[in-house]
Amino acid sequence: MMQRDFFGELLAIIAKDRAEWSTPELIDEGVAAILADNPTDDVAVLAAGVVAQAGREEERRLKFSTATLDALCVIYLRESLDEVGLHHLNRGIGNLLVDNEAQRIALLEHDAALDKIMANISSQDEDLAHSSISVLINLVMDFPRGQQKVVEKKGIPLLLKRIENGTLTRPRALQLLSVLVQNEYACDKLVSLSGIDLLLDCLPAFLAEPDENLEHAIEILETASENGIVQKRLYARQVHLVLLEEMEKLVNQEINVDDDDYTPILDACLKVVVNMTHNDEVVKGMITEKATLGKFRGWMTYPGSILSGKAEDLVMCACLCIGNLARSDKNAASLVNDHQFAKYLLQVLNDCKSLKVQFATLSALRHMCIPAENKAYLGHLSVLEAVIPYLKSPTPDVVLTSTVILRHLSSEDRNMRAVIYSNSGDGTALSAALEATEKHADTPAIQCEVGRLLAILIKTAAKSNAIDPLTKVCSNLAPVWNLLTLPYPTVYGEAVLALSLAFAHYPTPSDIAVPESLATAAPELFQPTLPAAVRANAAQLLLVVQTVHPEWAGRFDDVAQAALGNLPQEAVEMDTTIYDQLTTVLGKIVAHAASE
Structure with a gap:
């Protein structure tokens, strides 16, 4: 015209x-x-x-x-x-x-x-x-x-009517709806008006003739799938199976025509499926589906040449979903022992060079390392050795996740020794973790996780009465002391316990250096918001420090006096044994300072 x-x-x-x-x-x-x-x-x-x-x-x-x-x-x-x-x-x-x-x-x-x-x-x-x-x-x-x-003026029902009628304006109506659902109120309206069901009714026709209708519809589902009600509705309609097939079809088409231009539909489908696995009720059903687990298994076992190329989005989807399915200990144990997904994840980790896939794989392994029944088996699979190179990554999230994996596995005796002693050619896991604290000195989360790793190594070694490994870890306690200076009160208990065990089991406790930062950190260890047991252990640690290191005598006097002064108002709520222990130890700190 x-x-x-x-x-x-x-x-x-x-x-x-x-x-x-x-x-x-x-x-x-x-x-x-x-x-x-x-x-x-x-x-x-x-x-x-x-x-x-x-x-x-x-x-x-x-x-x-x-x-x-x-x-x-x-x-x-x-x-x-x-x-x-x-x-x-x-x-x-x-x-x-x-x-x-x-x-x-x-x-x-x-x-x-x-x-x-x-x-x-x-x-x-x-x-x-x-x-x-x-x-x-x-x-x-x-x-x-x-x-x-637009939502307040009842734009959602007007658009749904336009979409339902299948007119030439349908693509524009879908596009407007895809923008509106970014608003939480609009998304709720879409759900209450059965808009999700309408889109799902249209989905087969859109998939049969892919065009902008499909692109906008998937965009809407991508945003809406962050809503818990929508996640359950999508699962009830088995949308994940439909989208998994569509993703595979899109990738196969691109492989066949050697086209590197990934369609946004593939990315949106991936996000919808992954979002669905954030819902606990959906996970309960999906973990039992042979078809779904089989699809993920198939994607993880693509040949290495495919893993590093066009199918990496499929592999990443599988790894992210398996990681979400493994959030509960029961599921994580089943995925490792009944379905062998730890082996498949390690295969991906070894074969795939994509950073985003590697991170998704490490994230899934992190969940699988939590259940006690998985730890020994994962150590046997050489997960620890596989993770060491990623501790040297320049990407903080990769280093952080790798360190968390080591921490979870190190509560098992054999794994604890492997972290400290096993050398994969890139050094030991312990040495790599310590190097990471230097390379990522500006990332508190990594500093925290390395400190927690050393703390669990000390705890496991002390529990097994393994003096040599404990001595090895205690040669560099700086990351553990550093935990007491970080803005994460929830880890103070781990640090205090580990340091107390170090002083108790190290052959020559006086050789354990105490950083000056402890003087600043000490008052924070007696915040009323901290569990009483943590405060009791902290008091015991301070008493040990000033006993082993006479130069510290008197430096905790004010802290102990203040903590003693706050105790009476907590007497009713606090466990009697812990209250008596805390009162006694704080009193000893003050008395010890006075005697000096």
Whole structure:
């Protein structure tokens, strides 16, 4: 269709003597003036067409003030305008809204005009309905106030009706809905109006003929699948199986045509399936599905050449989902012992060079390392040795997750010794973890996890009365002492216990260096919010420190006095044994200081 010359027609009607309107700036200025002068319908429509054309260029679009939009909104309310006129006014209004918050705010102030635009979504005139939806897309894009307003004006049911009717405006309706559901209120509305079921009813047809309808529908499901109710609804309809098949089909098509341009549909499908596995009720069902677990197993066992190439999104999806399925100890034990997924994860870790897949794999292994019944077996599979190279990664999240794996496994005696002594060619796991604290000195989470790793190594060694391993760990206790200075009170108990065990079992306790930071950290160890048992152990540690190191005598006097002063008000709630222990040890600290 030939594009109309709106400006030429406009000049032909009212501006034959305005030949000086030869530049875009003068055109835009003149059209804005015409709109502000209460023009006739014909002139207003032509002027709106000029605004729409000018609005395609950012530089020209930004020269129109909100007064131009105000004028278009006033004209929009005229009952004399037909569908064609309203369509062109929509185009003018819509283009002014693009990336312009001031114009968007101005439209929100024209409530009646916005109501009429909303109503025109239901117009039988396809062009008018299409342009009305386009106005709203430009209004709500990255603009929460606009999203909220459209939802409040019952935009969701209007769009669902448009989608259900299967008209030519369906793609635009789906696109608008995909933006609106980013608003939590809109997502709730979509669920309450059975919009998810409508999309799922349409999904087979969209999958049969993939186009923008499918892309927008999957985008909607991607956002909505963060909602717990939606997750359960998707599972009830077995959507994950449909999407897993679609993902595999998309990847196979790309492999066959050697096309590296991954479709956004694949990424959205992945996120929907992974989001579903965040729901505990969904996980209960999915963990028993042979088809689902079989699909994940198949993706993890692709040949190495595939793992590092086009199928990596499938592998990552499988690893992320298995990791989420393994969040409970029971499931983690089943996935390791009944389904052998630890072996498959290690295969991926060895074969795949993609950082995102490696991280997903490590995350899944982290969950599998938690149950006590898995620890010895995973150590036997050489998980510890496989993780060592990732402790040297420049990526903090990879280092952090690898350290957590070591910490979980180190509560088992054989694994504890492997962490300390086994050398894979990259050094021991312990040495690699200590190096990580230096390389990532600005990442508190890594400092914390390495300290916790050393703490559990000490605890396991002490429990087994393994003096040599304990002595090896105690040669560098700085990360454990450092735990007491970090803003993570929940780990103070681990640090205090480990340090107390170190002093109790180390052959020459006086050789254990005490950092100056303990003086600053000591008051934090007696916060009333900390468990009483932790405070009791902390008091015992301070007493040991000033006993073993006479130079520390008296340095905890004020801390002990303050802690003693706070105890009486806790006497009723605190366990009697711990209360007596805490009172006694704090008293000894003060008495010891006085005797010195």
